[in-house]
Amino acid sequence: MSSWCIFxxxxxxILSPIxxxxxxxxxxxxxxxxxxxxxTMVVSLGMRLAPGDPVHYVLGDQALEASKDSLAKELRLxxxxxxxxxxxxxxxxxxxxxxRNDLKSFVSGKNTFSAAWEKLPYTVALxxxxxxxxxxxxxxxxxxxxxxxxxxxxxxxxxxxxxxISLPSFFLAPLLLIFFSxxxxxxxxxxxxxxxxxxxxxxxxxxxxxxxxxxRLIRASLLEVLSEDYIRTALAKGLRPRDIVIKHALRNAxxxxxxxxxxxxxxxxxxxxITEKIFNWPxxxxxxxxxxxxxxxxxxxxxxxxxxxxxAFINTLLDFFYGLIDPRINMGKLQ
Amino acid sequence: xxxxxxxxxxxGAGIFFGxxxxxxxxxxxxxxxxxxxxxxxxxxxxxxxxxxxxxxQVTALIFAALFEISDDLSVVPYLAEKVEALNxxxxxxxxxxxLRFHDQTPLTAIDVAYTFSSLKNSKLFSYYAPKFDYIDxxxxxxxxxxxxxxxxxHASFLLDLSGFGIISKNSQEGSxxxxxxxxxxxxxxxxxxxxxxxxxxxxxxxxxxxxxxxSLVRDENTRLLELIGQKTDLCDSxxxxxxxxxxxxxxxxxxxELPGLGFTxxxxxxxxxxxxxxxxxxxxKTRKALxxxxxxxxxxxxxxxxxxxxxxxxxxxxxxxxxxxxxxxxKDENIKPLIFAPHLSEGLLDEAxxxxxxxxxxxxxxxxxxxxxxxxxxxxxxxxxxLQKIGIDARVRIKDWTALYREMQQGSFEIVxxxxxxxxxxxxxxxxxxxxxxxxxxxxxxxxHGYKNSLVDELIDKARRTLDKGxxxxxxxxxxxxxxxxxxYVPLWHERRIIVQNLxxxxxxxxxSTGSYAGLRKIxxxxxxxxxx
Numbered sequence: 001m002s003s004w005c006i007f008x009x010x011x012x013x014i015l016s017p018i019x020x021x022x023x024x025x026x027x028x029x030x031x032x033x034x035x036x037x038x039x040t041m042v043v044s045l046g047m048r049l050a051p052g053d054p055v056h057y058v059l060g061d062q063a064l065e066a067s068k069d070s071l072a073k074e075l076r077l078x079x080x081x082x083x084x085x086x087x088x089x090x091x092x093x094x095x096x097x098x099x100r101n102d103l104k105s106f107v108s109g110k111n112t113f114s115a116a117w118e119k120l121p122y123t124v125a126l127x128x129x130x131x132x133x134x135x136x137x138x139x140x141x142x143x144x145x146x147x148x149x150x151x152x153x154x155x156x157x158x159x160x161x162x163x164x165i166s167l168p169s170f171f172l173a174p175l176l177l178i179f180f181s182x183x184x185x186x187x188x189x190x191x192x193x194x195x196x197x198x199x200x201x202x203x204x205x206x207x208x209x210x211x212x213x214x215x216r217l218i219r220a221s222l223l224e225v226l227s228e229d230y231i232r233t234a235l236a237k238g239l240r241p242r243d244i245v246i247k248h249a250l251r252n253a254x255x256x257x258x259x260x261x262x263x264x265x266x267x268x269x270x271x272x273x274i275t276e277k278i279f280n281w282p283x284x285x286x287x288x289x290x291x292x293x294x295x296x297x298x299x300x301x302x303x304x305x306x307x308x309x310x311x312a313f314i315n316t317l318l319d320f321f322y323g324l325i326d327p328r329i330n331m332g333k334l335q
Numbered sequence: 336x337x338x339x340x341x342x343x344x345x346x347g348a349g350i351f352f353g354x355x356x357x358x359x360x361x362x363x364x365x366x367x368x369x370x371x372x373x374x375x376x377x378x379x380x381x382x383x384x385x386x387x388x389x390x391x392q393v394t395a396l397i398f399a400a401l402f403e404i405s406d407d408l409s410v411v412p413y414l415a416e417k418v419e420a421l422n423x424x425x426x427x428x429x430x431x432x433x434l435r436f437h438d439q440t441p442l443t444a445i446d447v448a449y450t451f452s453s454l455k456n457s458k459l460f461s462y463y464a465p466k467f468d469y470i471d472x473x474x475x476x477x478x479x480x481x482x483x484x485x486x487x488x489h490a491s492f493l494l495d496l497s498g499f500g501i502i503s504k505n506s507q508e509g510s511x512x513x514x515x516x517x518x519x520x521x522x523x524x525x526x527x528x529x530x531x532x533x534x535x536x537x538x539x540x541x542x543x544x545x546x547x548x549x550s551l552v553r554d555e556n557t558r559l560l561e562l563i564g565q566k567t568d569l570c571d572s573x574x575x576x577x578x579x580x581x582x583x584x585x586x587x588x589x590x591x592e593l594p595g596l597g598f599t600x601x602x603x604x605x606x607x608x609x610x611x612x613x614x615x616x617x618x619x620k621t622r623k624a625l626x627x628x629x630x631x632x633x634x635x636x637x638x639x640x641x642x643x644x645x646x647x648x649x650x651x652x653x654x655x656x657x658x659x660x661x662x663x664x665x666k667d668e669n670i671k672p673l674i675f676a677p678h679l680s681e682g683l684l685d686e687a688x689x690x691x692x693x694x695x696x697x698x699x700x701x702x703x704x705x706x707x708x709x710x711x712x713x714x715x716x717x718x719x720x721x722l723q724k725i726g727i728d729a730r731v732r733i734k735d736w737t738a739l740y741r742e743m744q745q746g747s748f749e750i751v752x753x754x755x756x757x758x759x760x761x762x763x764x765x766x767x768x769x770x771x772x773x774x775x776x777x778x779x780x781x782x783x784h785g786y787k788n789s790l791v792d793e794l795i796d797k798a799r800r801t802l803d804k805g806x807x808x809x810x811x812x813x814x815x816x817x818x819x820x821x822x823x824y825v826p827l828w829h830e831r832r833i834i835v836q837n838l839x840x841x842x843x844x845x846x847x848s849t850g851s852y853a854g855l856r857k858i859x860x861x862x863x864x865x866x867x868x
Contacts, residue, residue: 060462074460282526286553
């Protein structure tokens with residue numbers, strides 16, 4: 001119990017400077033640290049509470065007690081006297097391993113960072129592909145629907161958007177595969193052997209729901225901005241409708257959209273697990289899934305750590321992007 | 336106006352993409368190698384750590400074993416030339432002459448001794464160490480002869496040796512696998528979970544003709560699409576019966592059905608009431624009921640297993656009368672599965688003193704636990720429905736395998752629907768039904784249902800010590816007959832092994848009934864021309 005108290009106090013001490021920091025950059029850095037520590041801690045706790053034993057997974061049913069005990073010590077699950085390590089001790093062992101870069105997988109015995117690092121480019125590529133799909137289609141359809149407000153293109157795009165939001169990726173993905181890979185034979189069925197061609201379907205499958213949601217948001221946001229006085233003024237001045245929408249209306253409508261987009265990045269990163277499985281895309285999601293099945297806690301912690309860093313990084317980047325799209329929002333001044 | 340332009344741009348992009356497609360179609364099936372899909376990851380290519388089905392299958396092609404299992408499940412020499420039993424505890428094995436590892440170093444008896452001795456290293460943490468615990472010593476007499484000394488007679492000794500590849504005494508942890516099998520590792524791309532094997536030209540049977548690529552495809556639907564789209568040539572992994580019907584319509588695919596070696600069963604906890612149970616308690620009543628042989632017989636007769644095989648498995652399974660597969664040499668064909676007779680069940684429950692009572696007019700409550708697999712879950716609901724009809728208030732509880740396994744080890748379940756992986760030797764009875772295998776004090780055991788029968792223990796021990804095949808068969812028949820009457824397990828079925836192969840590319844591939852990819856070493860060069868749709 002006392003170790004728990006020390007742990008919580010130490011955590012508070014680490015995180016307390018956040019509220020005191022004047023510099024937005026440092027503030028963001030500590031927020032990022034908090035997200036990463038929080039995520040890995042919750043996952044570690046979850047893995048510890050879940051039934052299952054990595055020792056049993058490695059040695060099997062018929063293993064002798066002496067071998068089990070010896071392996072548990074080797075994996076730092078028990079101390080030298082054979083006593084099970086507490087959560088805090090296990091978590092601090094994870095942090096130490098991380099800092100020394102000698103965190104080993106329970107199952108393969110390999111460095112967990114190297115294993116995750118090999119898969120990371122695939123997940124990043126998939127996430128970027130999905131976001132690109134979402135941005136391109138979401139923005140185009142959103143503007144188009146707003147421009148044709150209450151006319152047939154608007155109704156048609158609204159129906160498409162609803163379908164896109166409602167279709168889960170595990171249902172949409174096989175449909176895309178059947179149409180593009182089996183019927184048209186345009187794109188590869190699975191894997192990553194065909195480079196950029198292999199990325200198209202997984203990105204579409206993951207990005208369509210986000211695109212549909214963005215389209216709805218952009219439409220609603222644009223319609224609100226388009227009814228503002230300054231838009232009417234611009235129209236009265238004789239500006240071209242295209243310039244009004246893109247230069248004046250869209251820019252002002254973007255702030256809430258960027259917020260939602262940042263939050264949805266988390267969904268995209270988590271969604272890669274299902275998409276990677278269906279398209280056999282060799283990313284971090286599948287490594288995470290396999291590691292969970294094998295009770296490979298260090299590998300799970302490392303994967304979650306990387307996903308949390310990516311999520312926090314994207315959101316930090318978007319925070320600074322606010323200042324670009326609306327100069328009135330300035331991180332430093334807000335502080 | 337600009338709206339119309341935007342619309343036209345989108346339309347143009349669509350037309351361009353479609354037109355481009357006709358000239359850059361993806362062509363599958365013209366590869367110069369055989370592509371095989373795996374459903375679970377290969378964790379290690381060292382036979383001592385290859386625990387998953389995929390790891391064992393691929394490792395067996397790289398590392399040859401002393402013996403292998405033939406299609407009739409008998410043990411036949413592989414790297415070994417002959418075996419001589421000097422007595423019950425001593426076996427002399429002679430190796431074939433001129434065997435070589437992939438690095439061209441000779442394979443000798445010293446390597447065989449090293450392979451099995453290395454398992455005794457307490458820091459190795461091999462999954463297979465307990466399996467070979469009964470081996471006392473392995474001694475190389477000369478380059479070709481090796482002596483195995485056992486601690487106690489063990490009838491499945493030669494079978495245990497089959498499938499366990501011989502490693503080189505010079506092998507080092509983390510180095511490239513250096514086996515002596517028909518294929519050698521060309522490339523293992525861990526980034527995309529792909530293993531490429533090339534023929535080992537000095538293989539004693541003559542080198543295979545093709546390179547083989549093993550690719551991990553976890554999703555069943557994707558495996559299905561790869562087979563239909565001719566990306567994959569061979570699939571020996573789980574495909575559900577419903578999907579098999581779809582594959583049967585594809586002319587370029589051949590579906591091979593082989594007798595299943597797995598065993599699906601209902602385990603009934605026969606431990607009886609606990610000392611700390613309250614007598615009036617429902618749980619006490621259930622435990623007491625399940626410990627009664629008549630109740631277990633009533634349960635077995637109440638469920639129409641043939642109908643489940645027909646409707647749920649679409650005929651891709653065979654009724655079981657016990658743990659031994661129907662195609663096994665030790666199987667006694669005179670032992671028939673139990674019949675569906677719900678009228679007998681009602682009578683048996685009445686005889687057991689369990690009368691229908693209460694507002695629901697039920698005899699007692701019971702819980703059937705199952706893993707979340709769709710087919711197992713559906714089957715569990717059918718069992719529960721059938722038991723309701725004879726007055727047993729059965730309900731289904733779905734649990735993740737790990738959680739369920741923990742309950743089974745603790746003996747805190749009532750009825751569990753589960754499955755044993757391929758049963759190659761009936762010695763598994765020792766692990767499953769011997770009273771020594773009841774888990775206790777944190778020590779694992781396969782007799783999770785707590786079955787104790789001194790006669791069965793004696794017969795299992797005797798069968799383990801008996802080397803004569805005929806006598807072993809007689810003993811196992813006796814065991815199976817007792818167990819079919821006592822029913823600690825209700826035997827359900829053996830799911831058939833299904834292999835799907837591209838008929839055009841691999842017309843002569845012969846699938847092995849043991850689940851190995853031995854057929855790949857004998858196959859002629861693959862057809863490199865793509866089948867026209």
